[in-house]
Amino acid sequence: MTTRFSLLLQQSPFAGQSFASALQFARAALAQGYLLEQIFLYEDAVLAVQPGIDLPADEPDLAAQLASFCQQQQIPLLYCVTAAEKRGVFSDINADAKADKSANATPPFIAAGLAEFAMRLTGTKVVQF
């Protein structure tokens, strides 16, 4: 049976290399014929969901790269709503965010709970970044 991976990201997208490493791993895994069941953003990694991130032109926008990779490859890119709300990162189930569409998390970020991560975990191998 083909190995399926769950990737768990916990660091801020611009304060470490975890997003870059996760992207490299994800591309390599797909290239080798493995499957990615989910990429889950937890702890400071939920900062990637915040719309309106404006990085200097010479810095790679790893959050955007991960988002477009997941969209192209149709990989569920989930983030922990609780962790996001604690950091003031708006999620699309947040009533205030609904009123202001520009504050919504842009697809393909999917608002989820830790329970969803835990359920998708079954039968996969977890790799942390």
Add this chain to the structure above:
Amino acid sequence: MQAILLIQTASPFNQAKAREALDLALALAAVEHQVSVLFQDDAVYQLLAPDFEQTTAPLKAFQKSFGLFSLYDIGPCLVCQQSLASRGLAQLSLPDGFVRADSATIQAAMQQADQLIRC
């Protein structure tokens, strides 16, 4: 269902790592995974729960939730003996259900787990 060993490494108020690791442990156990926990490195400081009832400490005493572990069938709860000793905490009295673990015990716990998640 999978056997998951959650490895706590952060001290209690070092960013939000300890609290978010606790949330993760409870969530994993709530969806029927067999979760065990290891407190290693600075995470052993989490077990030095200050008496929040007696003080006016402004931080959440999240350690109270360790009491939920048995309710969620989380266990064993291992505490790295070496980490305690190197921090002068060898004599620390541990919460109910927590046990000291030497390196052989820790190694065995890691081998028995399907997944290791380090927080």
